[in-house]
Amino acid sequence: MAHDSYSQEFTSASEKETTQIAKDFADILQMGDVVALKGELGSGKTFFVKKVAEELGFDGYVSSPTFTILNIYEASPYLYHFDFYRLKNIEEIEKIGFPDLLMEDGIFFIEWPEKAEELLHEKYFEIRIDIVNGTHRKISIKKITGNEDALCRN
Structure with missing residues (x-):
């Protein structure tokens, strides 16, 4: 992973702005990257994954894997x-x-990753999406490093 140091904060006022943030993030992703998505229900975690998937060339239906798990x-x-x-x-x-x-x-996206943090790679991205109000979101993206006991292939 060439992007060992990364931290960004964004304020999004619309789905269009969140889409651009997701697409820009997709452009830095590399094979093997793990992305832990945090945020309350309805904050836009699956929407973010959908926009990353589109940027990576997927044109099918993206849905929350709440019941399918994956x-x-x-x-x-x-x-x-x-x-x-x-x-x-x-x-x-x-x-x-x-x-x-x-x-x-x-590339691996994990919603509700708190239950699996001890299994995450030594290096992974953490995205936190907080609802400000309505369509406004605060999106924080940072690189987490240092979990040397994790299942790491990078």
Whole structure:
């Protein structure tokens, strides 16, 4: 990963502005990157993934994997979109094969990553989307480093 140091904060007043932030972020992603998405229900996490997927060449339907746990989008590279909202603990996350899937070629987006932080790569992006009001969002993107005990291939 060439982008070991990265931190940005944005204020978005519309879906159009959030789309541009997501597309710009997609342009720096590399094979194997992991992105932990944080924010309350309805903050726009899946919308953000949708816009990244579009920028990476996926033109199909992007939906929240709340009930399926994982959606895979045939973008370039493949995009793995996890949602751990319904999973109770680290054992359930391991049971679905999450650690093994991180070894696949692709980019990995994880909604509700708090339940799996000990399994995340040594280096990953954290995106926090906070609702300011209506369509206004505060979007923070930063690179997290230092989890040397994690399942890391980078």
